[in-house]
Amino acid sequence: xxxxxxxxxxxxxxxxxxxxxxxxxxxxxxxxxxxxxxxxxxxxxxxxxxxxxxxxxxxxxxxxxxxxxxxxxxxxxxxxxxxxxxxxxxxxxxxxxxxxxxxxxxxxxxxxxxxxxxxxxxxxxxxxxxxxxxxxxxxxxxxxxxxxxxxxxxxxxxxxxxxxxxxxxxxxxxxxxxxxxxxxxxxxxxxxxxxxxxxxxxxxxxxxxxxxxxxxxxxxxxxxxxxxxxxxxxxxxxxxxxxxxxxxxxxxxxxxxxxxxxxxxxxxxxxxxxxxxxxxxxxxxxxxxxxxxxxxxxxxxxxxxxxxxxxxxxxxxxxxxxxxxxxxxxxxxxxxxxxxxxxxxxxxxxxxxxxxxxxxxxxxxx
Amino acid sequence: xxxxxxxxxxxxxxxxxxxxxxxxxxxxxxxxxxxxxxxxxxxxxxxxxxxxxxxxxxxxxxxxxxxxxxxxxxxxxxxxxxxxxxxxxxxxxxxxxxxxxxxxxxxxxxxxxxxxxxxxxxxxxxxxxxxxxxxxxxxxxxxxxxxxxxxxxxxxxxxxxxxxxxxxxxxxxxxxxxxxxxxxxxxxxxxxxxxxxxxxxxxxxxxxxxxxxxxxxxxxxxxxxxxxxxxxxxxxxxxxxxxxxxxxxxxxxxxxxxxxxxxxxxxxxxxxxxxxxxxxxxxxxxxxxxxxxxxxxxxxxxxxxxxxxxxxxxxxxxxxxxxxxxxxxxxxxxxxxxxxxxxxxxxxxxxxxxxxxxxxxxxxxxxxxxxxxxxxxxxxx
Numbered sequence: 001x002x003x004x005x006x007x008x009x010x011x012x013x014x015x016x017x018x019x020x021x022x023x024x025x026x027x028x029x030x031x032x033x034x035x036x037x038x039x040x041x042x043x044x045x046x047x048x049x050x051x052x053x054x055x056x057x058x059x060x061x062x063x064x065x066x067x068x069x070x071x072x073x074x075x076x077x078x079x080x081x082x083x084x085x086x087x088x089x090x091x092x093x094x095x096x097x098x099x100x101x102x103x104x105x106x107x108x109x110x111x112x113x114x115x116x117x118x119x120x121x122x123x124x125x126x127x128x129x130x131x132x133x134x135x136x137x138x139x140x141x142x143x144x145x146x147x148x149x150x151x152x153x154x155x156x157x158x159x160x161x162x163x164x165x166x167x168x169x170x171x172x173x174x175x176x177x178x179x180x181x182x183x184x185x186x187x188x189x190x191x192x193x194x195x196x197x198x199x200x201x202x203x204x205x206x207x208x209x210x211x212x213x214x215x216x217x218x219x220x221x222x223x224x225x226x227x228x229x230x231x232x233x234x235x236x237x238x239x240x241x242x243x244x245x246x247x248x249x250x251x252x253x254x255x256x257x258x259x260x261x262x263x264x265x266x267x268x269x270x271x272x273x274x275x276x277x278x279x280x281x282x283x284x285x286x287x288x289x290x291x292x293x294x295x296x297x298x299x300x301x302x303x304x305x306x307x308x309x310x311x312x313x314x315x316x317x318x319x320x321x322x323x324x325x326x327x328x329x330x331x332x333x334x335x336x337x338x339x340x341x342x343x344x345x346x347x348x349x350x351x352x353x354x355x356x357x358x359x360x361x362x363x364x365x366x
Numbered sequence: 367x368x369x370x371x372x373x374x375x376x377x378x379x380x381x382x383x384x385x386x387x388x389x390x391x392x393x394x395x396x397x398x399x400x401x402x403x404x405x406x407x408x409x410x411x412x413x414x415x416x417x418x419x420x421x422x423x424x425x426x427x428x429x430x431x432x433x434x435x436x437x438x439x440x441x442x443x444x445x446x447x448x449x450x451x452x453x454x455x456x457x458x459x460x461x462x463x464x465x466x467x468x469x470x471x472x473x474x475x476x477x478x479x480x481x482x483x484x485x486x487x488x489x490x491x492x493x494x495x496x497x498x499x500x501x502x503x504x505x506x507x508x509x510x511x512x513x514x515x516x517x518x519x520x521x522x523x524x525x526x527x528x529x530x531x532x533x534x535x536x537x538x539x540x541x542x543x544x545x546x547x548x549x550x551x552x553x554x555x556x557x558x559x560x561x562x563x564x565x566x567x568x569x570x571x572x573x574x575x576x577x578x579x580x581x582x583x584x585x586x587x588x589x590x591x592x593x594x595x596x597x598x599x600x601x602x603x604x605x606x607x608x609x610x611x612x613x614x615x616x617x618x619x620x621x622x623x624x625x626x627x628x629x630x631x632x633x634x635x636x637x638x639x640x641x642x643x644x645x646x647x648x649x650x651x652x653x654x655x656x657x658x659x660x661x662x663x664x665x666x667x668x669x670x671x672x673x674x675x676x677x678x679x680x681x682x683x684x685x686x687x688x689x690x691x692x693x694x695x696x697x698x699x700x701x702x703x704x705x706x707x708x709x710x711x712x713x714x715x716x717x718x719x720x721x722x723x724x725x726x727x728x729x730x731x732x733x734x735x736x737x738x739x740x741x742x743x744x745x746x747x
Contacts, residue, residue, distance in 0.1 A: 022660045030667050037690060038675045044685035065534075091541055092712050094704070110534070117537045124543030125707040127411035127551035128682050135502035138536045142509045145533045152477060152519045153512035154432070155484040158501055161458055163491025166501070171494050183670060187663045195659070276389070282567060282662055283393035289670065290401055290563075299680050300409040301496055303417055303443065309408040323461050330492040333459040 001214050009210070009218025017222070027188060027226065031180045031234045035173075039242055042176055042299075043169035049129055052079040052090055052099040059107035065118070065144060069100060074136050087121070097123040098133045162247065162331050170245060173238045174325035175298040178257075178318060181231045182264050183289060185223070189268025190281040192219055193360075198278060212360050216353075220265055227261045248327060249334030252342065256324030259345035263317045266352035273359045292318045317348045372590055376598030380572075384602060391606075394568065398560045398610045399617065405556040406622045410548035413499040415443040418465040419457050421450065426474035432485065435511055436467060441503045451486075458490040465489055465500045477515065542711040549622040554710035555679040557614050558702045561607060561637070562644050562673040568603045569648030570665030573741065574658050592738045600645045600734075607641045628709035632716050632723070636705045639726035643698040644669075646733035653741035677703045701725045 017024060053069060055062045070077045079096055081087050090096045101119040109116035120137040122130040160166055196202040205215060235257070238244060246253070267288065275281035294300060295309070296318040302310055313319050323341040327333035335342070384391055418436060422429050436442045442465060448454055454466035466488035476483040487504040489497040513533070543550045576582040585595065615633075618624040626633070648665055655661030674680060676690075677699035683691065694700050705722040708714035716723070 020657045020660055022656050023663065026660055026663050026667070030663070034667065034671055037693065038671060040686050040690050041675045041681050041683070044681065046682055046685045049684065092714075093718070094708075106534075115533055115535050117535050119539055120536050121539045121541055124540040124546070124551065125554075125711045126678075126682060127548070128680070129684075130540055130546075130551075131412050132498065134536075134538045134540075135499045138506050138538075139502040141534045141536045142506055145509065145513070152480045153482055153516045154477075154508055155482060155512070156487050156504060156508035157484050158487045158489065158504060160489045160491045160497060160501070161455065163494065163497075166489075166491055166494050166497050168494045171492050180671070183666065184663070187666045188659070191659050191662065277387050278658060278662070279387060279390040279571070280393065282571075282666070283390055283397065285666065286563060286567070286670070287393065287397060287400075290397075291404060293674070294404060294409055299674075300411065301413055301493075303415040303496075304410045304412055305408050326492045327459060327461055331459045331461070331490070333461075337456070337459040337461075 005214050006218050010222050013222040031184050034180050035238050042172045045168050047073050048076040049098055050096045051075040051077050052096040053077050054101040056104045057102050057106040061107040062102040091123050097129050169242050171330050173242050173244045174329040175322050177234050177238050178321045185227050185264040186268045186285045190271040190285045193272035194275045194278055194281045223265050247332035252335050252338050253328035260321040262349035270356045292316050296322055320344045373594050373598045377601040380602040401560050402614050405552050406549035413496050414440050416465050416500050417445045417463040418442040419446040419448050419454050419463040420444050421448040421468045423471040424469050424473040428474035428477055429469040464493050464496045550624050553618045553624045554706045558699055558706050559673045559679050562699050563669050565607050565644035566648040566669035567665045569645045570651040570661045571658050572599050573652035574655050574661045592742045596734055596738050604641055611637045627713035629715035632719055633709040640702040643726050643730040649737040653737045672697050673699050698729050
């Protein structure tokens with residue numbers, strides 16, 4: 001490997017990148033736009049869910065349930081239909097997403113010591129709201145049960161670590177940063193080699209004394225520089241815009257992110273080397289991106305997945321990067337807790353680079 | 367030559383191009399199926415099996431019965447026993463568990479003495495969604511434990527006087543999906559996301575490619591008008607994308623047993639319009655992008671994340687700021703998602719979804735005109 005040749009390749013790469021003025025803007029501005037836009041979406045703590053109360057009991061108890069619902073910030077009582085029949089129309093048209101039906105004789109049942117069922121109806125077309133509403137409604141109804149204070153019983157003292165208000169934004173932004181950076185890196189890098197193959201400049205390259213190793217390094221270095229700049233920018237803007245605190249070890253976070261960038265660059269390169277046309281490369285990026293995003297645990301909890309799928313999420317680098325980012329940002333973790341994730345990320349990077357190297361050799365020998 | 371002969375000739379040329387790269391084509395057709403399986407089968411919005419660590423410092427029959435109530439619930443999954451409470455925080459920091467239950471020493475003796483001991487439930491705030499649900503369930507679980515303790519105490523006192531008052535019992539009913547099957551929740555939305563991702567990407571490079579390969583001049587020399595060019599470019603992909611849709615809908619109805627309760631006609635029309643609308647987004651990108659890379663990148667960025675985030679598929683859009691609400695209406699996904707969920711789950715027909723259909727149609731027309739105009743302007747330069 002000759003440094004002078006690599007330097008030349010890097011210079012060439014930057015020159016090519018600079019030629020497409022829109023591309024550079026896309027690389028730097030697009031992630032920022034996405035971060036700010038999707039930050040709000042992904043971090044929105046759902047409140048004011050349109051709710052209907054059907055009070056068939058018309059008693060003191062039912063009225064106090066209804067006013068407790070109105071007072072709760074999660075529910076927003078907007079309709080009070082007289083019967084369950086009228087409710088169907090409201091849910092069908094998505095006017096309300098949750099409904100509480102208090103049947104007749106609720107108070108009478110309570111007084112006589114029976115169990116009084118109260119229906120909590122959720123709109124099954126909106127899964128996220130449905131799952132939270134159920135939990136909140138149960139919590140709210142529990143308040144109406146006879147206070148047993150003074151009598152023997154158990155109290156639960158609930159304490160939320162690291163994030164006492166359970167604010168979504170501070171846990172989601174670090175993860176979103178990783179997703180956005182990964183997407184934009186894969187999109188750009190997946191084209192890096194295949195582009196030269198398609199335009200026939202790849203053969204030209206290898207009629208020169210440049211070796212395959214030098215070629216790869218020459219490709220990786222400029223994009224790695226770009227990636228580092230990009231992810232630093234996105235992270236800092238994300239922290240500043242959404243006021244995300246940082247509690248853990250800066251070293252672990254930086255190292256974790258650096259390894260993750262290497263993994264993304266290597267993955268993009270691998271895609272680019274394996275593909276023979278640009279549109280194949282493009283498709284493959286989606287092939288990688290969609291399962292990564294879905295299985296990494298950012299949006300859907302890993303522990304809710306079927307047991308066969310759970311180990312698969314360990315094969316996804318994004319899962320480990322998420323561990324490091326959430327750990328350092330929110331839980332205040334450092335190397336002591338996160339060494340495994342860091343080692344795994346480094347392992348992914350090494351394996352993917354080796355793979356890319358081998359494939360380049362083989363494909364160029366063809 | 368008449369107009370549609372020219373358009374068809376162009377479409378045929380596009381088809382020929384597509385078949386020349388069978389690997390890419392196979393991926394376009396296979397990817398959606400893979401996605402469907404992945405979403406419908408592997409993931410779920412429901413929080414369950416929350417990894418829980420237990421630290422029982424009392425080690426008595428009473429404390430074990432409290433822990434058992436956690437073990438019996440499908441929400442908590444006890445994965446670790448800790449010998450001292452500090453281990454719980456360490457486990458949170460490693461991200462291994464989300465909930466921790468601490469039963470203090472002296473728990474059972476306090477109960478026996480007729481007291482009211484407190485257990486501690488700790489939650490890992492780094493996983494907000496799970497923590498929220500776990501919090502609500504931990505409270506409910508404690509209530510029911512506490513109640514049975516109170517009742518057994520009352521029993522022991524032997525006093526009939528303390529007749530317990532009744533309790534309110536929430537009965538959760540999930541309409542349209544009573545068994546809370548996650549594929550029924552997800553499939554009507556995921557079809558929309560898949561179509562959006564496939565469609566935008568495919569057309570985004572189609573015009574730039576001609577420019578980069580210098581075949582654009584040839585097209586310009588031909589009697590094709592700009593509008594014909596646009597339609598001809600969209601046509602082949604519309605066919606493929608709709609084939610994808612048919613396969614996916616067929617698979618979800620048969621293999622995943624997703625009910626299709628409403629008007630199939632309305633759904634079909636919706637998908638045709640939505641496909642054209644998504645393809646025109648790609649076309650618009652293509653008429654603006656200076657190079658294939660940029661076209662590519664813009665397309666993936668415009669299609670991929672907004673399809674996930676701004677369609678309402680995974681994140682409810684009720685709580686997002688007004689500006690973003692507005693932006694979300696700029697993507698056809700939002701209309702199509704409402705339509706798809708309405709028809710699949712709520713049994714909607716034309717009467718309920720005409721507004722979405724009209725929006726999609728309008729969207730497609732405006733975008734094609736815009737793309738034609740922008741493309742035309744570029745040519746002049």
